[in-house]
Amino acid sequence: MDDISRQVAGGRQIGLFRRATYWLEPRWRDPGWLAFAMNRLTGVIVLGYLVAHMVVLSQLAAGPSGWDSLLATFGSQPFLVGDTLLIGAVTFHALSGARVIMLTFGIGTRHSGALFGLVLLVSAGLTAMAGWAILFR
Amino acid sequence: MTVVERGEIASGTTGRNHGLLHSGGRYAVKDPESAVECIEERDILACVAPEVLELNGGLFIAIEEPELEYRDRFLQACAQCRIPTRELSPAEARELEPALSERVLAAIEVPDGVFDPLHLCLAFLATARANGTTVLPYSEVEELVVRGSAVEGAVVRDRRTGVRRTIEADIVVNATGPWAGRIAAMAGLDVPVVPTAGVMVAVAGRFVDRVINRLDKPSDGDIVLPQRRTVVIGTSSWPVADPDLVAIPPEHVALMFERGGELVPGVRTGVTRGIFAASRPLIGRPDDASAGRELSRTFECFDHAAAGVPGFVTISGGKTTTARAMAEKTADIVCQHLGVAAECQTTRTPLRSYRDFYRA
Amino acid sequence: MSTLQRPVRRYLGRPDSIAPGHVPGVPGSSFEARRAADRTGLLWLIKAISGGLLIVFLGLHLIAQHLLVPGGLRDFASVVDYLRQPLALVTETLLVASVLVHAAIATRTFAAELVRNAGTLRVVSVVIALAAVATFGYTVWLTISVLSWSA
């Protein structure tokens, strides 16, 4: 933290709880806030899944019999629904990240709110398609 | 030295004006004393505080036939007051300022400028702070400390904490503009200051870069000047009893649009950004206040020692443009009383950046 | 192309625009010392690039591993056949690598918001980096053990 930041701080202390939850304080009138909060939430969800995915994949080390017996459970309905939601989180997170990158390079800076709307729309569409492919095909 | 301000810096009259850095042209014909003060101060500020000034110049333009006769008297008066002028053809004027009315008959360029009231004040105060002055905002003078017949300090309440404390002082300077009467009364004195309000209207759209004045004797709504992406139309005049809360007569507002529209037609259809009024401290007696327009714009410094109340000086009247000159005159009197033989340097000492006011 | 040299030298080499000196009025504010420690721009760029790569590799992964596979899940033999193809092996490895890089940088950003002390933050960053490398190591080991299983 350099001296300019220390001056900006000007004695305003922010506690650990607020530092951990500041991004959840709603600003419904600013779509960018929702984009940021959902980006984080979906990020955490996907990270959580990846850890679980790693644990599951470690069963491969137990050989074919161990692994193949798992397929039935992971192919069951609740898991498929879970997978669809997961794809929703991933697509949203990816497109929301793309939005930030576009804005950083000056693309769509006049419509940052609308860009978020587009991200929601496209990710919902993709998720619906994936859901159809997973659940009904 | 301590500066005590009742609210935020410049929350009084000085903060709430249209920010015209007078070249003096407005007063050259009718109030030459004021005009000379303005042009001298304009040149000083342009060199000591360039950072907070827009120096795009100003135009006096004639719209109607009768105003053409005023042109020669205006040029002659400006020459006498050493205000540099340059005559432009109507076409040249409209080339520089395309938003001007098509009916421009004559145009004279003068070195008017525009300042930002708050930041000009902060520049002065930043320089004062750098030289050891303490600035106390949100601190209201509730009483003067009068011992015998002399004023020896003031009782100040910090409105943020409610704490009252007394500040002892060798000399108390009453520089409270239209409130000068109220403060002087605390020492049993009466100063001839007449609070005279004037309405100003801010319209969205930077129609002009220069200050546009009407080439005529001073009248209501005779000025349109730029402030960032807006223009401000001013002003009018009516005496007010209590400068704390000025009720704006609607007809004055309508007059601003109508008169301002004659100079820059675009303002009539512009979006109103702000309608505001502050009361100017004009020197004079209430009875001649009805002719508010005629009261001189010059300033006056009352050394109340002469009235048997030493340690108390009132400075009032004047314009924001001539604030430095007012301070110089007051400081001369204060130095006399304190036996200080310093020579004024504020005409050539560059002001600190207003930003330094916020530095530790 | 010449302007691109500047970010490269700024973030990777000796930045050309080291502030000549002290900022008057702001105590102890020479920027040189701080400059070297602050490559957040580079971190952001890597996060963005890895994000972009993720979109590609995850897309391939979803298609190759789930969409084209009947029932959506590969049994053990199918996993081995798939990983035997060199192209699949490369894309899956790059997928894991970019996920780990992306997640590591993002986790560090979270940590930077919670941790006030610069020293502690540096430690946490190193821990996160080690965790990512360790995870990558584990996936390499797992892949090898799966491929060698059938041999």
Add this chain to the structure above:
Amino acid sequence: MPETRIRLRIWRQPAGARERAGFETLEVTTDPQRDMVLDLIERAWAEVDRTLVFRHACHHASCGTCAVLVDGRERLPCVTSVQSVWDGHSPLTLKPLRNATVVADLAIEPAAVLAAMAALPLPYVRTVEREVRECSGGDGDGDVGTAERFEDCLECLACVSACTVAGGDPDYLGPAVLAAAQRIVEEPRGQDVGRVIDMVDSEHGVWQCRAIWACSAVCPSNVDPAARIMDLRRRLLTGDWPAAATTHAPAGSGASHG
């Protein structure tokens, strides 16, 4: 529109002390079509409670002192008409800006952020751009490019208040300072661009912005800080900033000092 009564639910916080802070309702008369919200605050002070502390100066959006939260949204009350924010009957809630220390009631202490602005420092005068001049009618386009005007930023700190990130980290330089830095990079006027670039290219500088864009949404003065922060990020990644102070400082602009 006839005069009517309006209740102002104003945050009161004597001497910034949080424990004695709370809302108080002051009622004043208003003509919603003509009054601005600042007129109501001033009337509440003058007629109802003289202890009310609030910041104000110019009353026409040129000084930036009066910014407050009106029903939770950052606004300049001096240019916010009552009819544009009032539904005609429910009280209007007024609170001091977020992410700043409260001096008392509605007044905040701007020094922390403005000291950082002073460290840049952004010259206050700039050259007039073509698109800003309303050249209605007439042939010429005036003297765009040589005439001067003040920077758009009023330093009112509405953007800092609206910034979610600034709410979580006091060390974040914030939209106001970063937008000012971008203006220096865009129009150096004799400032040391390299030093400003070093200052903003940091953990608590442009890279902490999350593209929320609330700052640009509430800015009352056309600064669009979010787009300027992103412009700085783009410039840093592509090396697109002037090596030295190439453009001369226009006449009368801030001499580099301090």
